[in-house]
Amino acid sequence: MYLDKFKLTGKVAVVTGAARGIGLATVEALAEAGAAIVVITDMNADLLRGAVGAMTAKGYRVEGELLDVTDAKAVQRVHDAIVERHGRVDVLVNNAGIAISNHPAETMVDEVWNKVIDVNLNGLFWCCRTFGKGMLERGAGAIVNVGSMSGFIVNRPQEQANYNASKAAVHHLTRSLAAEWGARGVRVNAVAPTYIETEMNAYVYDDAEMYRHWVGGTPMNRMGKVDEVASVILFLASEAASLMTGSIVLADGGYACW
Template structure:
């Protein structure tokens, strides 16, 4: 009765920024649960490599080239996938950028707009395009990847633009959940801590930052991509059928202090 709620046979899911890192782990989790997974990324080579890894494990997967900041392409892909597969049941908005360590007073317009364009606009374009089809089908679930940075101000790195973008993603999640809840579409978000990925590998050679990151985490370690993907799978599945508008912190306790 309970384990079957995590299973996704016959479901179609799309994960943005799925070429590597958290996105690839999310795609793998959904594929392992039985979903057909669309591996979407602006870097088509990464997307194809990730798709090959998934199909090599026996999962159903296909590649889609998509830049989330291109609203026209997002809408075209949503329409195409629904035309070919009948519906898209799950959307995981994982694509995002940080560009950290820039003090607020020196942030350029380009820098600010770029981060907001990917993290916030891109998330909304995808929610709007795929959400329309989910509403028409009277069912679907969206999981946005926010951040603990939407709750706290990170240190020692300056990144007001990133923090603001993720706080906005959290409130967008709640707003869409309120609008669409009675129409069969659930919208939740996961808010990760620092995750051990190639992009964060530099921190181990930066004692000041390592001490701030790990010293500020009660569990005393970086998170792993599969620990985020597991929560995404839960939120995407019927195991979370009464949850919408939730922002689930997966932060090793970082926000406790």
């Protein structure tokens, strides 16, 4: 009874920004849980082809779609194409995101602020709005947004007011959509990870001071791994989390405790 709740048998899932890192780990988690198809979206064509090939080689049913989430019309086109092929989308994971750090607020230029907000907040909303509308029409669906512990704390030593603000907004957007859509069958939750071992964060190993702050500020005394975040996403996407909506689940190794 209980283990079955974690399965996604027959579900159609979409993961944005999924050609590597947390996104690709999430694709594998959803596919392993029995999803009928997982659509990998990314704006990098080469990475997308590689991700589809890697997952297909493991025996998972996946497809690829080029998508820049900041383009609302492109989001609609991709949604419509997936629905035309598969009839619906049951699970949406909004993973696409960027960070541009080490820009003090007083000298941050408009371009740096806008780029992060456009991807992390606007793009995520375009996807929630478009895919969520289809879910509401069917009266069922699960959306999982990838937020960050940076929506709860202010990171150090890097200055990144743009990123922190975008992720705090993602968390409250998650709650807002959950409140609007909960009675209509669509659950919306978020995961808020700590620093994760990904290509985007690899630079920290060359910066002793930053690494000391990142790991030294974490009670578990380590960075997280992509599969650890993907596991939380799988839980939130599944019926095991059927009573949860509007939840922001910290997966931060205890970082926010201090």
